[in-house]
Amino acid sequence: MIYSDESRIPGDLRSMVERELQPAERIIWMEQPMPGRYARSMWPIVLFGVPWTAFAVFWTVGAGIGTMRSNAPGIFSVFPLFGLPFVLIGIGMLSSPWWARRSARRSVYVITDRRAIIFRSGWRGAMNVRSFEPAHLTDLQRKQYQDGSGDLILARDYRRDSDGDRMTTNVGFIAVRDAKAVEEMVRALSRRPTPSPQGGASAP
DSSP states (O other): OOOSOGGGSOHHHHHHHHHHSOTTOOEEEEEOOOHHHHHHTTHHHHHHHHHHHHHHHHHHHHHHHHHHHHTOOGGGGGGGGGGHHHHHHHHHHHTHHHHHHHHHHTOEEEEESSOEEEEEEOGGGOEEEEEEOGGGOSSOEEEEOTTSOEEEEEEEEEEEOTTSOEEEEEEEEEEESOHHHHHHHHHHHHTSOOBOTTSSBOOO
16 A cells, blocks of 8 residues: 655656565555755754855965965965865855755655665766665664654764764655654555565564
C-alpha cells in the first residue's frame, strides 16, 4: 500500500528510487521535504551570517580605501582581496534558505518493507543516498509543529570542528508533512526482521 501521492515526485527522482530498490523490495511511503519548512532550519545560519557579512564587507572596503589613500606598493596593494573569501562565505550563509529550498525540491524520503532511505541532493547534481535497515532504527526522535509537520531523526553524526569541539548533525526525514504518521511507519519497519543475504529473514 502506498501512503503518499507519488505523482508529486518528479519523474527522474522516482526513476532513481526504483533503481535503488533491491529485487522484490516494495515502497511503503515516499515523499519530498516541504521546501518552506526545510528552509527554516537555515535561519540560525542567516542570523549568524548578518554580522559576519557586515563586518567582512566593512573590513574589505575599509582596507581598500586605506590602501588607495596610502598608495601602498607591491603586495600591499592586494591586501583588501584577503577579505573577499569572508564576504563570499557571508553571502553563502545569507543565501542558505534559498539553497535549502533548492535541495528540498531535489531530495526524497522513502520507506520500503526493508529499510528507510534518504536521497539528499548535493553539490553539482550529486545525490547522497543513505539507508537504514530495521536494526539501525532503534533511537528515533520526533520534532513536531502545530500543523503536524516536523522532523523524524533516525540517527546522529558526530564530528570534530577545527577547534576540536564535538559537533552533532541530525540525520533523518526533515520537514515532512505528517511527522507522527511517518514515525509510526518507521517504528513498524524497525520491528521487522532484517532480510538475510539469501533472501530469507534473519533471526530476531
